[in-house]
Amino acid sequence: MLRIVFTPEDLARTRVAATWGPLGETLLSLTTLQQTQERALFGTWRRTVDAASAARRHPAAALFHEAYLDLFTVTGAAATLEEGLEALRAARADHLHSELVGAADARLRYTRCTDPWAGTAWGDIAYDREDRDTLLAYLADAHRSAVEPYWPRILSRLQAEQAGHARTLAEHGAEAMLAGLPPGFRWRPPVLSVGQGAVTGTVELRGRGLLLVPSVFCRTRPTTYTHELDEQAPPVLFVPVIRSVADAAALLTTPEHGLDKALAALLGRTRAHALDAIGRGPCTTGQLAERISASAPTASEQAGVLRQAGLVATTRHGSAVMHALTPLGRALLDGRHFQAAPLQAAARVGSPTP
Template sequence: MLRIHFSQEDLGRIRLVGTWGPLAETFFSLMTVQHHSAPALFGGWSQRVRRESAVLSHPASALFRDSVLDLFTVTGPTASLEEGLEALLHARPDHLQDEIIGASESHAHYSGKKTLWGGSAWGDPAHDRADRQELVDFLGAFHHHAVAPYWPLIRSRLHAEQTSHARVLAEGGGEAMLAGLPPGFRWRSPVLEIGRGPVTGDVKLQGRGLTLVPSAFCQTRPITYSSATDDQAPILLFIPLIRTASDAAGMLGTSASGSLKALENLLGRTRARTLDSVGQGPCTTSQLASRICASLATASEQATILRQAGLITTTRHGSAVHHTLTRLGTNLLNGTPEDSP
């Protein structure tokens, strides 16, 4: 069990982020697919990934056999896979080296092995440009098989999760939001407990605050991440999004790209893309127009049609309007027409 200790200052410095980006999900998916005790609900996805991808034989995969390697604070949150890989490619060598050494020492402690690198065949990507490019290529190839087909649905659900927690935070404050976290998290003021069993660690925020990020593939032992270059940056904690068989079926059961194609056949390409764009998170009409690369008039027209169909709701905030998916819209976008329990 991991315990996180809050002060009143920390409760006021809770931040919610919709996603750390597709590269972060790729890191977690590599951990999950190699983890011997990963939940059974990932079984079908794991079998497909292992069948379709040979990249797990690459020595770099050994880096991700545990949850301790922190490339999350190395890259920071990124909007696209390309942006994340570029950030990793140009990360400070000393920052990357510190994370690799720390992960290697932790791995040796738990496994009895001296290295994470699968032998001496691979060099040190913290210093070797060619090895770092090889790591980037490996991550890109694995993402293509493990995350990319499901990313549209996952992204929609991630932002919906953030919106739900943010509403509780705004209305009830930090303690109410922490008390409403999913099973596995227990708020016993002023301590957040994660997991069960004996205490494995105590994290005292000491005014740094906490950044909470939902993640589809985060399933390994609870752990927090902190920046090696900024000792005042908030501590980073990921919240597992896939918690039931229904969650797994909705996000990993079928290819999301195929679901979106079927939705395009039903609604038309522009309308389907508009619905998918609103699913990325609440947005104004101008933001929606930017997401679908259309004029303001077209975005407004498509939003009106989707609202009349009960797929989105529109609320006014001052001079702007904000569009949000309804439950029906979410279920249609996720390919789960019936409400989950």
């Protein structure tokens, strides 16, 4: 159990983010992938990822066997995978080194291992550029199989979770929001307890506040992540959003079944995700890029191809453009008339945008 101690100033500075971004979820997913518990929730997802990639078998996976290595505060929250990887590429060597030392120390404190580096001493991502580039390539590959296929639904769920907590915070205050956190969290002023069992640590916020971040793949020993180079930054605490088999099925199995799988085969996975993302509500190019975890140029290209196929309509509002599904796009997404016009339109999707 983790105890987080608040002062009145901490309560005033406590906030909720929607997500740490696709790289943050990828980092957490690598730990969840290697764990064997909660098979009902993550068993199907693990088998799917194992069949699609060597993420679990790669030597760098040892860095994420437990969620002790804090790359979250190293990169900061990042809206796209590319943004997060670039932040990691540019990270200061001394910052990464301190996080590696901290992870080794945590392993020594929380496990029976007498050698804190055993099983985790892969490479030198702090000072060896080749090792860091290898890590970046590994994370990009892991993301493609573990997170990217599910990202539009994950992001939608995380945004909804954040909106609910933010509404409680705005209308009733921080204490009501903390009291309304899911099972596993217990608010007894001035302490927020996380997890079960004996106390494994106490965090004194000391006026920094707390940043709560909903997460699909946060399933490890509760811990806060603190920026090594910024003493005033609020610690980060991830809050799980998967609380039932139904949650896991909705977020982590749907893309591999039924129409979604057919759409991915028909349009290509990224384009199918773009169509699905626009189907969740009209959006600008920037919002589409965030929903599908892509750069703005990539999102613009995908929207352009879908528009050319007659699946998406684009209108201009001032300096921004807004993308929305056409009736043909909605029919294809919903599976109606799947044998007729949508197939003809989709056949043109591969044509280059003029």
